[in-house]
Amino acid sequence: MKWKQQITNLKAYQPGRSIEDVKKEYGLEKIVKLASNENPFGSSNKAKEWVQSYGASYALYPDGYTTALRLALSEFLKVDEKQLIFGNGSDELILIISRAMLEPGKNTVMATPTFPQYRHNATVEGAEIREIPLVDGSHDLEAMYAAIDAQTAVVWLCSPNNPTGVYINNDQLVQFLNKVPNDVLVVLDEAYFEYVTAEDYYNALDIAKQYPNVLVLRTFSKVYGLASFRVGYGFGSEEVIRALEPVREPFNINTLGEGAALAALSDQEFIKKCREENKKGLQQFYQFCESEKLDYYPSEGNFILINFNCDSDELFQYLMEKGYIVRSGNALGCPGSVRVTVGSQEQNEGVIQAMKSFIAEKAIRQ
Ligand SMILES: Cc1ncc(COP(=O)(O)O)c(C=O)c1O
Numbered sequence: 001m002k003w004k005q006q007i008t009n010l011k012a013y014q015p016g017r018s019i020e021d022v023k024k025e026y027g028l029e030k031i032v033k034l035a036s037n038e039n040p041f042g043s044s045n046k047a048k049e050w051v052q053s054y055g056a057s058y059a060l061y062p063d064g065y066t067t068a069l070r071l072a073l074s075e076f077l078k079v080d081e082k083q084l085i086f087g088n089g090s091d092e093l094i095l096i097i098s099r100a101m102l103e104p105g106k107n108t109v110m111a112t113p114t115f116p117q118y119r120h121n122a123t124v125e126g127a128e129i130r131e132i133p134l135v136d137g138s139h140d141l142e143a144m145y146a147a148i149d150a151q152t153a154v155v156w157l158c159s160p161n162n163p164t165g166v167y168i169n170n171d172q173l174v175q176f177l178n179k180v181p182n183d184v185l186v187v188l189d190e191a192y193f194e195y196v197t198a199e200d201y202y203n204a205l206d207i208a209k210q211y212p213n214v215l216v217l218r219t220f221s222k223v224y225g226l227a228s229f230r231v232g233y234g235f236g237s238e239e240v241i242r243a244l245e246p247v248r249e250p251f252n253i254n255t256l257g258e259g260a261a262l263a264a265l266s267d268q269e270f271i272k273k274c275r276e277e278n279k280k281g282l283q284q285f286y287q288f289c290e291s292e293k294l295d296y297y298p299s300e301g302n303f304i305l306i307n308f309n310c311d312s313d314e315l316f317q318y319l320m321e322k323g324y325i326v327r328s329g330n331a332l333g334c335p336g337s338v339r340v341t342v343g344s345q346e347q348n349e350g351v352i353q354a355m356k357s358f359i360a361e362k363a364i365r366q
Contacts, residue, residue, distance in 0.1 A: 006126045016325065028323045034341040034351060035325045036227070037162070037192070037303045041274055041344065043225030044267035047260040054259060062255040069258045072265055073233060077205060082238045085245065088252045090191055090219040090232030095121050097187060097215070100247040101153040102127035109147045110156040111139045113163060113333030115189060118156040127153070137164035137297040137305070141176040148184060155180065158189045160196065163332045163339045165299025170202035177211045185240065188216045192301035194223040194271050195278050201300070205235075212237035215244075220261045222302060223274050229257035278302050281342035288352045292359060305329070307337045308359075315358055322354040 019031045034040075042048075066086045074081040087093035098121035102108055108122045112131035122129050130147045132140050139157060148155065159168040173188075180186055190204055204216045215236035221227035231253060234241075264270075285304045289296040295307040307329075308315055315338055316328035329337030340351060 004124070004126065006123055010120070010123055016327075017320075019325075022320060022325060026321050026323075031323050031325065032343060032347045032350060033325045034343050034347065035327050035339075037222060037301065037341045038227055039223055039225035039274060039302070040341070040347060041225065041270075041277065043260070044264045044270040046267045046270075047224075047226060047264040050259050050263035051256060054256060056255070060255075062251050062253060062258065064250045066253045066258055069231075069253070069262045069265075072262055076265060077235060079205065079208075079235050080238065083208075083235050083241055085234045085241050085248065086253045087232040087234065087248070089221055089227075089230040090189065090217045090234075091117055092230075092252060093217050093232050093234050094118060094187075094189075096244055096247045097154060097185070098122055098125050098127075100244050101185060105151065106153045107149070107151050108154045108156070109144050109152055111144070111158065111161065114156065114158045115162045115191075118158075118187075122154075134161070134164060134166075137161065137166040139168055139172075141168070141172055145176060145179050148180065152184050155184055155186045156189065157186060158191075160192045160300040162191065162301065163303070163305050163327070163329075163334060164297045165192075165301040165303060165305060166297050167196060167198055167201055167300040169198070169200040171200070173202045173207065177207070177214065180213070182211075182213045184213060186211070186214045188214055190216055191219050191222055193218055195275055195302050196300045197275065197279060198300055208236050212239060215240050220257075220264060223271055223278075224261065224264045225274075226257070226260050226264055229254070229260050231257045231261040277344070278342050281345065281348050284345065284348045284352065285340070285342070288355070292356070303339055303341045305332075305334060305337050305339045306355075307334075308355075309336050310362065312336060312338055315355075318358045319351065319354050322357075324351045324354055326351070 016035050022031050070081050070084055094117045102122050102125035104126040107128035107130055109130045110118045111134050119129055132143045132147055208214050208216050215234050217234045219232040297305055312329040312335055319326055327339040329335055
């Protein structure tokens with residue numbers, strides 16, 4: 001069959017092992033999943049209550065304009081409703097952007113390592129991929145700018161960056177955007193925006209107002225704790241949104257997802273509490289890294305990349321057998337490291353103890 005040549009070597013997404021599966025294999029009663037940067041505190045009760053009380057028909061298609069959530073977000077963000085686009089998770093927005101802009105003969109610029117879906121979708125579309133290595137966990141914006149040419153269609157910025165947790169500050173971003181040609185779309189992926197507390201972080205709403213070639217992506221999957229519903233959104237200039245809309249599937253946001261997101265948006269107290277707990281959790285990891293003399297990047301997300309200078313897969317396996325699922329750095333382009341989602345205080349303490357015993361056992365064996 002006549003497959004696109006570029007997809008013949010692509011691998012399908014490898015889902016992590018299910019909690020049930022790991023429990024069974026290792027005879028464990030409790031598993032703590034700290035692998036996908038999900039919210040350890042779940043989601044707002046308002047979202048749960050809304051979903052439980054939903055009694056309308058399942059037979060009707062959802063609202064293809066996502067009107068209720070659109071209006072609420074437009075009010076919340078103070079942007080026009082025409083400046084918003086919704087995706088089945090921000091994953092789908094990455095797909096929509098790629099589908100709308102990338103093709104053979106064009107190129108796209110991104111950091112490495114970063115969120116792998118930028119590369120994946122660019123590969124499917126047959127575009128040239130220009131990956132610029134991070135410097136100290138941070139985007140090398142000068143080198144990224146230097147990689148842009150007349151064929152560049154999209155630049156991907158991930159802030160805070162997955163997997164390092166390092167953010168781009170306001171001055172760095174503005175300096176970069178002042179130079180980027182205005183016919184290049186700059187995607188600012190802010191999946192972890194709500195966790196950020198750094199004072200020199202930019203204001204993406206002001207940025208989007210000032211630079212019509214910027215599209216900001218956010219999601220209800222992380223701090224809002226609604227990953228299973230798949231609701232992401234983008235905001236930018238009306239011109240960019242208008243061009244992307246025809247590429248979007250008509251009913252990509254389902255009714256339950258829209259309602260749950262709407263209810264969750266109305267509970268900003270929950271978001272604030274999760275942000276505060278996350279900061280405390282990060283401190284637990286920082287203390288551990290400092291006492292064990294392990295390198296790490298200070299993180300503005302809900303995860304931390306820790307360099308154990310070991311075989312990451314071995315540590316991953318060790319932690320899994322103790323009931324903690326993390327992400328091996330080998331899968332993230334960071335060999336020697338693991339990425340751990342910040343959990344509840346108790347979960348953090350547990351995984352830190354397991355990491356300590358790994359370090360101690362390794363020292364005995366050496
Ligand atoms: C940086 C980044 N962008 C986008 C996503 C996709 O999130 P979702 O599709 O659940 O909105 C993730 C998920 O891990 C992410 O880390």
